[in-house]
Amino acid sequence: DAKTTQPNSMESNEEEPVHLPCNHSTISGTDYIHWYRQLPSQGPEYVIHGLTSNVNNRMASLAIAEDRKSSTLILHRATLRDAAVYYCILRDVSGGGSNYKLTFGKGTLLTVNP
């Protein structure tokens, strides 16, 4: 499975933008970039995913480098509720999903200061 590298922790202030980086230098052409987050004492929840183009949804934006070897999750205005561990994961869609696992790394612990 292709691996991702994220900083262990990051800190932000409330109502400021947050840019969470992820490196995935061995990404393959059929790997989608997924982001999940895990709030304290909860199961992980989906945030966003993309392949090549930048993506936006109600929760966040995903900026993908042109060579796809890195990406950045952008929270436009952090709130206290955004404090969580954020995971960057690659999902391989080739073979009809025969290798469609979701392999988690350590993620980035985001602290949001009031």
Place this chain on the structure above:
Amino acid sequence: IAGITQAPTSQILAAGRRMTLRCTQDMRHNAMYWYRQDLGLGLRLIHYSNTAGTTGKGEVPDGYSVSRANTDDFPLTLASAVPSQTSVYFCASSPLPRGQASTEAFFGQGTRLTVV
């Protein structure tokens, strides 16, 4: 919509006992997964299933078994529990890729298991 339901929410189990953690989804997703989460080790995949009738081993399958008799249910069984299986267990489901388009996964709220 219930999504994914895990039961029990928490359990204290004597070592050597057999235990089945239940996971049910109502989204008709083909793929289902079991993870364990331990402090400092993150989420590790135990077993997965891409469709009813098939299962596969993840990163840490030893001591666990699964079955997938139908689309909705994916129980995880500990045949003879040991203290090292004390952990928080998460079940997840996901549609398989739609053509070449990826899909999102949904997670349950977890089962906190303590083996003593």
